[in-house]
Amino acid sequence: MALLAFGAAGWWWVNQPLRLPAATVDLSVEPGTLPRAVVQAVADAGVEVDPGLLYAWFRLSGQGRQIKAGSYELETGITPRRLLSKLARGEESLRAVTLVEGWTFRQMRAALAKEESLKHDTAGLDDAAVMALIGRPGQHPEGRFFPDTYAYARGSTESHLLERALRAMDKRLQAAWAERSPQAAVKSPEEALILASIVEKETGRGSDRPLVSAVFNNRLRVGMPLQTDPTVIYGMGAAFNGNLRKIDLQTDTPWNTYTRPGLPPTPIAMPGKASLLAAVQPAPAKALYFVARGDGSSHFSESLDEHNRAVNKYQRGQ
Structure with missing residues (x-):
């Protein structure tokens, strides 16, 4: 009955595009805002509309009280009918x-x-x-x-x-910790998070993550220092200028894994899902060393002699 009372002319009007001051208009509706105030907010946003007519539509439609608080984006071509539907459904931008x-x-x-x-x-x-x-x-x-x-x-x-x-x-x-393998040397979810952050910073190559994790898990298991540069860089904070020097490796901080055994006290970055899983699912490898090949991948070694040969090959070109 309410819609019939609105009349044919009114029904035509609710389906006509409103004139906006720009291609899109932002509209914010705070919690508890009454329909009349929402209408005023629409007008204040620069939309060319008769507030009285729009308020009548809000009331007669029966949806005026369903308007939800939120942030909305009104786009070119929006009609009074579509506007009310957007607000009643809570279709926020x-x-x-x-x-x-x-x-x-x-x-x-x-x-x-x-x-x-x-x-x-x-x-x-x-x-x-x-x-x-x-x-x-x-x-x-x-x-x-x-x-x-x-x-x-x-x-x-x-x-x-x-x-x-x-x-x-x-x-x-929690999900990653529930899937940890027997090869993992980390003893708690906290340790897993810390190790995952190191894996994240050491390589962006998906296939290398489990192997990088294996190196660090193996070192933790046998008591070897992790000796990972990203932890040193993190511990340097703003003092790091992009050039990691030998003196930096020797300068003690809580995050220097050259001067301190075990894992650092906190993560050093945000690890993604792949690094979280790699930390608790290391590859079944005996590697204790790795060196960057220069193409984004790494060479992994079980012995120091093999590692030194790889360093000479990939880092020194010998």
């Missing part, structure tokens, strides 16, 4: 941000800070304060977030996105 495998927490925060559609509620907070804000007080942030592409609604907060990435890493790490 989504943005996406990609957290890259191997990024540090500092790099991730810098990427989020550039997302104009996010609310930067972590701006000005140090790392410890950020972790407290997302419910992990006292936990070191490095490596705790799963690298992936995350869709979010315009106006979402950085802290909410971080919480999602944090829960995703918890889930991925």
Whole structure:
């Protein structure tokens, strides 16, 4: 009956495209906003519409009270009918941000800070304060977030996105730990996460990950220092200028695996799924050494003599 009361002219109007001030218009509806205020927000956004007529449509359709809070994108060609449907269904406009495998927490925060559609509620907070804000007080942030592409609604907060990435890493790490093999020398999910971050930084070649993991698991098993450059670089922080020197390998930090035995105290980057699995499923190999061939792959050796020959061949051209 309500639609009949609206009349034929009104029905024609609800199916006519609205005039927008641009190709797309952003519309934000806060929780608890009444239909009349939503209509006003549409007009305030620059949409050429008769607020009284639009409000009448919202009321008579029976969907006005179903409008959901959120961030919406109104596109060219949208009609009053489509507008109300979008708002009632909660079809929010989504943005996406990609957290890259191997990024540090500092790099991730810098990427989020550039997302104009996010609310930067972590701006000005140090790392410890950020972790407290997302419910992990006292936990070191490095490596705790799963690298992936995350869709979010315009106006979402950085802290909410971080919480999602944090829960995703918890889930991925738990799943990987449940699939660990007898060859794994890591003794806990925490150790697996740390080792996975090292594997992530040591190679981007999928086929080499289990072998790189085997080297480090084998070294952990026999008590050999890991001696992995990425941990040294991480421990240097801002002091690293792109050139790793012998003195750097000899300068002790908590993350220097040349001067300290075992795994470093924290992860050194965000490991992806493949590195998490490699850390707990090392290849059944006896290798204790590896060296880059220069083509993205590595040569793996069981003895120091073989390793030295590989270094001469691939690094020194001898």
